[in-house]
Amino acid sequence: MSDDLTTLHDDGVLEIPVSLETGGNALDRGAILAGTDALHRVMRGNLKARAVLLTGKGKNFCAGGNVSDFASADDRREFLRGLAHDLNTFLSALYATQLPTVAAVNGWAAGAGMSIALHADFAVGGQTTRLRPAYPGIGLSPDGGMSWLLPRIVGLGRARTILMRDEALDAETALDLGLLSEIAEDDSLVSSRARELAAELSNGPxxxxxxxxxxxxxxxxxxxxxxxxxxxxxxxxxxxxxxxxxxxxxxxxxxxxxxxxxxx
Known part of the structure; x- marks a missing residue:
């Protein structure tokens, strides 16, 4: 099964992109909505998925929200509230399916992209993968559950430092902190390794x-x-x-x- 954005592979892996090549790999609202719809179909029993694979369709996993869209919105408060609601609905559905989840974190995972990566059970990075909160740089606070998950993974003190200093974490640091589960030998192997891991989980209990x-x-x-x-x-x-x-x-x-x- 495949629609314009999500794909259910024959081995039961549901592949959901969170960003597209357009817009600099920013969080794509249409992709998030399509992913939410697919996850809801899984919960209704209409889609027989056994694992989820989160991807980015360009050189980056997800570079965060599209700041140009923020700036051009007639009401920035309501625009960001609505975008956060859509992201929250997607993440809630991701948990509600109870399916094991893998993220193919190629390139940058910034802002909401980093938040989404934290929700994966396994996050596969590459040699040039970078994770960054990115929120303080534009005067904003985290969304997508980052302020809840990050301290549970790295501890409150380290999370505070990462967030408030807006640290850009390289792949090795992210691996040491538990934000990545493994690093592929080459950037070109991130997607295939994540896909392999998702298939392995799909065949598991x-x-x-x-x-x-x-x-x-x-x-x-x-x-x-x-x-x-x-x-x-x-x-x-x-x-x-x-x-x-x-x-x-x-x-x-x-x-x-x-x-x-x-x-x-």
Whole structure:
């Protein structure tokens, strides 16, 4: 399945671009809306995706919002509020699908582009990948969940420094901080490596991936006792799913589990 922007590959990977070559790889509102629609179709069961791949269609993943559009808006406050709402709806849908997500972070991921990259379970960068908040440079504050996710990944003190000093982080620094999960050997390999990883996740136990993500995201607000209970309930629930049964049966039979078939 493919429309003008999103593509569902045969292996169950739903590819969603967040920026296009036009507009300097700025966040593309039409692409975000198309991505949201595709994710909603996944949630309704009309699109059989098992993993999500976020990409940029040009030399950069996403250079942030289109500042020219900000400046030309009749009402800048309402324009930015509406754009932030569309981005928030997209990110909320991304989480609601409970699908593992990979970002192919080639070139720059700035502003909203950096925010989106932080939401991916795995972010693959290249040798020239750069991440930058970019908001203070134009006198604005973060959106797209950056102020929530960044301190959870790097710690409050480091997040404050990155944001307020508007630091441009190279690939190695981003990898060390956990903002990238790996760096491809060559920039030309970023897209193919991210695609390969997304396919690998699509063939894996997506129910377990969703549970892992949920447990990690809620752990900071739980007591140890609450987290132990949540883990016990989660593993018990998964044990009777198709994937859970297939995983255990395959282990005992000493064969590779077929998780995609177990979900159908």
């Amino acid at each position: 997506t129910g377990a991936y969703a549970a892992i993500r949920h447990l990690l995201m809620t752990s900071s607000s739980n007591t140890l006792a609450e987290q132990l209970t949540a883990e016990a309930e989660s593993i018990a629930d998964l044990a009777v799913t198709g994937e859970g049964v297939e995983g255990v049966d395959a282990f005992l039979a000493k064969r590779i589990p077929d998780f995609p078939s177990a979900r159908s």
